[in-house]
Amino acid sequence: MPEVRSPTPLYHRIYAVMRERIVKGYYPSDAPVPSEAELAESFSVSRITIRKAMEMLTAEGLVTRTRGRGTYITDRTKENKLNRVVVSNINSLFSYLNAVGKSTRLKVVSLDVGEAPPRICEQMGVLPTTELVRAVRVRSLDRRPYSLSTAYLLPEIGETLNRQDLATTNMIDLVQKAGAVVEKVEQTLTATLADDYAAKHLEIPIGAPLMLVNRLFFNSELKPFYAAEIFYRADRYEYRVSLKREDGKDFSLGN
Incomplete structure (x- = not known):
């Protein structure tokens, strides 16, 4: 079958993957992100493509880029x-x-x-x-x-x-x-x-x-x-619910 080309730019697809990793805690808060060279090798793309994706993450506040220090996950404490x-x-x-x-x-x-x-x-x-x-x-x-x-x-x-x-x-x-x-x-x-x-x-x-x-x-x-x-x-909000068994409220599913 011929390869199906996505209408979404490659850098935006990489941005979406990186964004999901950050939101889901793949990288710890205030931890360094792999270098552009490492990410380029990992995704098998050019560094220019990685740079565009990182610029989107920076604009969204998910990562912080500092000259001489590198790129870090923004602390979400x-x-x-x-x-x-x-x-x-x-x-x-x-x-x-x-x-x-x-x-x-x-x-x-x-x-x-x-x-x-x-x-x-x-x-x-x-x-x-x-x-x-x-x-x-x-x-x-x-x-x-x-x-x-x-x-x-x-x-x-x-x-x-x-x-x-x-x-x-x-x-x-x-x-x-x-x-x-x-x-x-x-x-x-x-x-x-x-x-x-x-x-x-x-x-x-x-x-x-x-x-x-x-x-x-x-x-x-x-x-x-x-x-x-x-x-x-979605990158800044999470809703949690804690469920507890009530005494005397046990039940079993019917056959």
């Missing part, structure tokens, strides 16, 4: 601390959000009122023509984008928001300050790819992998009042 948080109930979720807030910085992209996407209206149980308050923000960790979030809120809750508070305070604190009581939270996690909007604000290539976290907050009457869509850079 602070990110790992956030990743270790286990969320099992509303209190632990709020504790996690508080920890994220203390470790990151916020930038407000927009704050407006208008019709929300159909999927959001369906989740919140409102008509497609309902106008919701929408707030878009970017969180940065160590001066690099960490997440892009969009919050959709019912007007009676969202009308109290302003850009100054949004730049300094967690959304969950703001909605509770506005009088909302959070009785229940539903959360889903999905793998997705960056479109041009997410790529621009998260400073990653279009098509880069993202983790999408969707949270739906219910009030004391168990009615949705706030929906959040949060895109996390």
